[in-house]
Amino acid sequence: MPENVNYDIIFDYNDAPTLKRFAMSNKRIRGIVGPFRSGKSSACSAEIVRRSTQQEPNIRKIRRTRWAVVRNTYPELRDTTIKTFLDWYPHEYFGHYRQSPTPDYMMTFPLPDGTFVEAEILFRALDRPDHVKNLLSLEVTGAWFNECREIEKIIFETMDGRIGQFPSKKDGGPTWFGMFADTNPCDTDHWWYKLFVEKLPNDPELQELYGYFHQPSGRSPQAENISHLKDPLYYQKLAIGKDPAWVRVYIDGQYGYVREGKIIYTNYLDTVHCAEKTLEPWSGLHLTLGFDFGLTPACVITQYHPKGSLHILRELCATEMGLKRFARDALRPFLIANFNGYRIVSGCDPSGARRSEVDETKSCYKELKDCGFPVKLAWSNALEPRFTSVDNFLTKTVEGKPAFQLDPSCKLLRKGFNGEYKRRKLNISGAEMYGSEAEKNAVSHPHEALQYACMTIERGIVPTSDIGFHSNHQPMRQPPRAAFA
DSSP states (O other), X not given: OOTTOOOOOOOOOTTOHHHHHHHHOOOSEEEEEOOTTSSHHHHHHHHHHHHHHHSXXXXXXXXXXXXXXXXXXXXXXXXXIHHHHHHHSOHHHHEEEEOSSSOEEEEEEEOTTSOEEEEEEEEEEOOSGGGGGGTTTOOOSEEEEESXXXXXXXXXXXXXXXXXXXXOGGGTOOSSOEEEEEEOOOOTTSHHHIIIIIIGGGOHHHHHHEEEEXXXXXXXXXXXXXGGSSOTTHHHHHTTXXXXXXXXXXXXXXXXXXXXXXXXXXXXXXXXXXXXXXOOOOTTOOEEEEEEOSSSOEEEEEEEOTTSOEEEEEEEEOSSOOHHHIIIIIIHHHHHHHSTTOBEEEEEOGGGGSOOTTTOOOOHHHHHHHTTOOEEEOSOOOHHHHHHHHHHHHTOEETTEESEEEOTTOHHHHHIIIIISBEEEOOOTTSOOEEEEEOOSTTHHHHHXXXXXXXXXHTTOOOXXXXXXXXXXXXXXXXXXXXXX
8 A cells, every 4th residue: 555545445335235234244155146236246345355354463463364256257257356346445555466377466454453454365267167176275264256156066165165274273263264155146947046045044054154145126115236326217227128037137136047149949938838836747648758869868748738738747857878778767767656657659859760880789769669668750850840849839829828838847948948048159250140050058958859749749640559657567558547637
């Protein structure tokens, strides 16, 4: 700090009671979620400095702490996280900021009681599980995860093992240590949501260590940080012209999906096509299964009503598992347990008829038939006919109601419909262009399985015998009865 210069920082929580509760909490791990520009990042920046000033001084009257500040990528770290921190605490007044080889900030400034604060801030970009090795030798007092929805869970969990290790015990140890994280809302399949929203309220052991803070909507009378925005109607004006899902997440601060990129299913509406409760199968009607192959096999279980309605009942997906084991050890027992006795017919990728080019073993098509699944090859595996087979149901109504209904348990399908199933973006400079195929990711496998099921239904393919799975593992010889009649 320049000599004889006072730099006053006024950080109050007068219009941000949620941020105040967050700051006053001493929980080891704290998470805060809210809309755009609600003061989350500023509060976390202030929390680092506040906790640093509360550290007990050592025998040399120095209050030493070390902090890790994490963002998912270096550009985001540089352009948002570091910028916010330096806006509040300029290095001209508080210490030395070094941009390379890695961005670090050594804050050193005196306090009125004659002690000195020495807070080392390590800014790090960590967005992949293989970045865990970068944390294994780290010794810090605490950590801040900025926009935590972009961080892998394993990185968050590994950091928990690195906090509380600075200063060392011989130097007095940390007065307080922990982690705090801020984020805009994520989708309901994210580990953050499962941890803080689903698990924390029902786990007394977690409640001893974890704190969760959710800010109100930017458009509500309780909106926070409004006095620090130039326009008191900032959120109301921001919402104009935006997609309702975008407004729900970024302005109202609610969990949900935001569609980005070239979405394939633009006719899907979650409030219309996703059922509010579990869909029970219709008695006496057969099931149509769709399969996607590979070491990430997927099966989607559907049921078509003669009046034109289509219910997507369940999805089953696996990773690092061959099709034979998936069909024999996962899918077949599931059908027996949940759809005992229903007749079935299946559709699959026509390329599944080819034998392995490596060892000339049986084809995926033959493996399914050997496991007892009557299966038909789809007439095409091109995206457009596959997509159209599903979209035809999305745009159809039956007796005034949507023909397509998705069971809420089908989380990957739902996530894909809400934006994750999209066309592959091409790396072409100067233009935003997309390929003719879908981007391969976790949601693409059940979606391709669903497409093959819909193509099978479109062609009017029905069971040619009473084959179904039931408790004695034998084909049905009598007319089937529903397990949930």
